[in-house]
Amino acid sequence: MFLKKISIVNYKNIREATLDLSPKMNCFIGHNGEGKTNMLDAVYYMSFCRSAYTTSDANVIRHGEDFFVLDAVYVNDYGDEDSVFCGMKRGSKKHFKRNKKEYKKLSMHLGMIPLIFVSPSDTVIIEGGSEERRRLMDVVISQYDNSYIDALNRYNKALQQRNTLLKTEEGPDIELLSLLEEQMAFYGETIYNKRNDFIAELTPLFQTFYSRISQDKEEVSLGYVSHCQRGPLLDVIRRDRMKDLAVGYSLHGVHRDDLEMLIGGYPIKREGSQGQNKTFVIALKLAQFYFLKRTGSKTTPILLLDDVFDKLDVQRVEQIVKIVAGDEFGQIFLTDTNRDHLDRILSSSSLDYRLFYVDNGDIMPKEVAYV
Known part of the structure; x- marks a missing residue:
C-alpha cells in the first residue's frame, strides 16, 4: 500500500498543503523546527487515528485555528484506491471516514494502513520505563490482530476496577475482587501468549538487521519478561493479594511486562x-516492518524515517541506505536537515522519488521550492 496524495489543513504548524507523492521515496528537507516531523506525524495519524506525540487531538490543531483536516488517497497492493478522511473541530469529537463511510469504532481502522515510524524519540524505548517497551509490542500486534486489542481493553478495564476496589477504605468486596482477578488472568494470558509469539518471531529478524547495519560489530538480543512465566496468572495475582491491598494497586499482571534488551550480553x-x-532502535523498527509485511493483511507497510542519520557514523548510514533502498521496502518518507544524506540515497538507487522543502510549515515540491 502507498499514500498517493494527502491534503493537510491546520495540522500543527502546517496551515495548508496538498502533496502528490511518489509510491517509493519521499524526501523532506529543512532546518529543525520547520515542520518536517509534523508532516510525518500527519501520515502517522491516518494510520493510527492519533498523533505519535500527543494523546490530545486538540493539541494537533494549529494555534489560532478551530479545526484540522487530513484527507488522503491510498492505493492498495491490488491497485485499488481508498480515500481516508479525518477532521475535527475544537470541542467536538473527530470524524474518521474510509471511502466516505464513517467508522463506528476507530479500532476498526487500525491495521488497515500498516505503518512503521522511526524517530529520534524512539530512544525512549531503551531509556524509558517498561511501559514504553510494552507499547512497542502493543502497537505492532494490534495492527495485525484485532482480537489482541479487545483482550488488551478488557484486561485494562478489569485492572482499573480492581485497583479501585483495592483503594476502598472499608475493604473490597471479595467476591467482586475474585471475579475481576479471573478476568485479568484470562485476558492477561491471552495477551502474554500473543506477545511471546511476537517476540519469538521478531528477535531473529531484529538480529539480522542489527548485524547488517553494524557490519557484525556487536551482538544483540531480546528477552520477554512476564509474571505469566511464574505459573498460572490467576495464582500469581492471588498469591500477593495482601500486598496489593497494602499498597492500593495491582503489583502483578501483564501490565508489568517488560522487554529485556541486551548488547554483548549486558543491558x-x-x-x-x-x-x-x-x-538498536532502527534495527528493531525495520524488523517490525518485515514482521507486519508478512503477517496480517500481507500489505506492505509505509515506512517513516525521521532524522535517522544523526549520531551514526558514515558506515552505518551507508548500510541503512542500502537496506531501505532495496526492493523489499515499499513507500518511504524520509526527513533530514542534511542534503548530503539525501543525495547519497538518491544517487545509490534507481528508486522513483520526490523531494520537498519544508519552511515554517510550508511544504514545497523541489521544482517550485526556493533555497
Whole structure:
C-alpha cells in the first residue's frame, strides 16, 4: 500500500498543503523546527487515528485555528484506491471516514494502513520505563490482530476496577475482587501468549538487521519478561493479594511486562553508546516492518524515517541506505536537515522519488521550492 496524495489543513504548524507523492521515496528537507516531523506525524495519524506525540487531538490543531483536516488517497497492493478522511473541530469529537463511510469504532481502522515510524524519540524505548517497551509490542500486534486489542481493553478495564476496589477504605468486596482477578488472568494470558509469539518471531529478524547495519560489530538480543512465566496468572495475582491491598494497586499482571534488551550480553540501557542505541532502535523498527509485511493483511507497510542519520557514523548510514533502498521496502518518507544524506540515497538507487522543502510549515515540491 502507498499514500498517493494527502491534503493537510491546520495540522500543527502546517496551515495548508496538498502533496502528490511518489509510491517509493519521499524526501523532506529543512532546518529543525520547520515542520518536517509534523508532516510525518500527519501520515502517522491516518494510520493510527492519533498523533505519535500527543494523546490530545486538540493539541494537533494549529494555534489560532478551530479545526484540522487530513484527507488522503491510498492505493492498495491490488491497485485499488481508498480515500481516508479525518477532521475535527475544537470541542467536538473527530470524524474518521474510509471511502466516505464513517467508522463506528476507530479500532476498526487500525491495521488497515500498516505503518512503521522511526524517530529520534524512539530512544525512549531503551531509556524509558517498561511501559514504553510494552507499547512497542502493543502497537505492532494490534495492527495485525484485532482480537489482541479487545483482550488488551478488557484486561485494562478489569485492572482499573480492581485497583479501585483495592483503594476502598472499608475493604473490597471479595467476591467482586475474585471475579475481576479471573478476568485479568484470562485476558492477561491471552495477551502474554500473543506477545511471546511476537517476540519469538521478531528477535531473529531484529538480529539480522542489527548485524547488517553494524557490519557484525556487536551482538544483540531480546528477552520477554512476564509474571505469566511464574505459573498460572490467576495464582500469581492471588498469591500477593495482601500486598496489593497494602499498597492500593495491582503489583502483578501483564501490565508489568517488560522487554529485556541486551548488547554483548549486558543491558544496552547501561552499556550502549548513542550510536549503538540508535542502531538498536532502527534495527528493531525495520524488523517490525518485515514482521507486519508478512503477517496480517500481507500489505506492505509505509515506512517513516525521521532524522535517522544523526549520531551514526558514515558506515552505518551507508548500510541503512542500502537496506531501505532495496526492493523489499515499499513507500518511504524520509526527513533530514542534511542534503548530503539525501543525495547519497538518491544517487545509490534507481528508486522513483520526490523531494520537498519544508519552511515554517510550508511544504514545497523541489521544482517550485526556493533555497
